[in-house]
Amino acid sequence: xxxxxxxxxxxxxxxxxxxxxxxxxxxxxxxxxxxxxxxxxxxxxxxxxxxxxxxxxxxxxxxxxxxxxxxxxxxxxxxxxxxxxxxxxxxxxxxxxxxxxxxxxxxxxxxxx
Amino acid sequence: xxxxxxxxxxxxxxxxxxxxxxxxxxxxxxxxxxxxxxxxxxxxxxxxxxxxxxxxxxxxxxxxxxxxxxxxxxxxxxxxxxxxxxxxxxxxxxxxxxxxxxxxxxxxxxx
Numbered sequence: 585x586x587x588x589x590x591x592x593x594x595x596x597x598x599x600x601x602x603x604x605x606x607x608x609x610x611x612x613x614x615x616x617x618x619x620x621x622x623x624x625x626x627x628x629x630x631x632x633x634x635x636x637x638x639x640x641x642x643x644x645x646x647x648x649x650x651x652x653x654x655x656x657x658x659x660x661x662x663x664x665x666x667x668x669x670x671x672x673x674x675x676x677x678x679x680x681x682x683x684x685x686x687x688x689x690x691x692x693x694x695x696x697x
Numbered sequence: 698x699x700x701x702x703x704x705x706x707x708x709x710x711x712x713x714x715x716x717x718x719x720x721x722x723x724x725x726x727x728x729x730x731x732x733x734x735x736x737x738x739x740x741x742x743x744x745x746x747x748x749x750x751x752x753x754x755x756x757x758x759x760x761x762x763x764x765x766x767x768x769x770x771x772x773x774x775x776x777x778x779x780x781x782x783x784x785x786x787x788x789x790x791x792x793x794x795x796x797x798x799x800x801x802x803x804x805x806x807x808x
Contacts, residue, residue: 685746
């Protein structure tokens with residue numbers, strides 16, 4: 585069966601520090617991969633998605649970037665965190681075309697102080 | 698623009714009652730619709746996935762329906778329990794490799 589792993593679960597980082605969140609999927613190949621952010625009391629915002637290795641689409645211009653170095657690995661990064669980067673970050677995967685639905689990871693709570 | 702809306706934003710009902718959560722979407726060319734549950738501080742748990750060719754899906758006490766022509770989906774929860782308290786999110790897939798989410802309904806079941 586397919587599983588998705590996301591870490592760390594919680595993270596407290598000072599303003600201006602770098603960020604690296606990692607997401608990996610097991611049990612499938614060539615998944616579509618997604619990074620979402622959920623700010624306190626707000627809806628889910630799609631940040632990046634990838635349909636293949638090295639292919640990244642950005643939905644919102646901001647302080648973050650994403651990379652997909654391997655088929656089942658998706659990384660969210662920042663060179664210098666801002667206070668506004670605080671939030672709950674969720675990784676997700678789907679099959680090509682989304683026909684079998686989306687599966688989400690357990691999330692990372694990021695607090696920038 | 699493809700949008701998904703959930704009303705109300707919050708709902709409280711006594712334990713044991715049946716309830717319906719609503720989701721509406723603006724584009725009838727929907728591929729599928731998925732209902733999720735989110736507990737505080739947790740990730741999203743998929744509850745039901747309805748393909749565009751289907752009218753409804755059932756899992757235990759949950760039943761989800763899809764009406765493409767009216768742009769509506771409902772999630773029916775039978776015999777509600779305190780453990781059903783959570784935020785419920787619907788999300789539509791319009792075939793553009795992206796899932797469009799509603800803002801959710803926060804459900805509280807009163808013991």
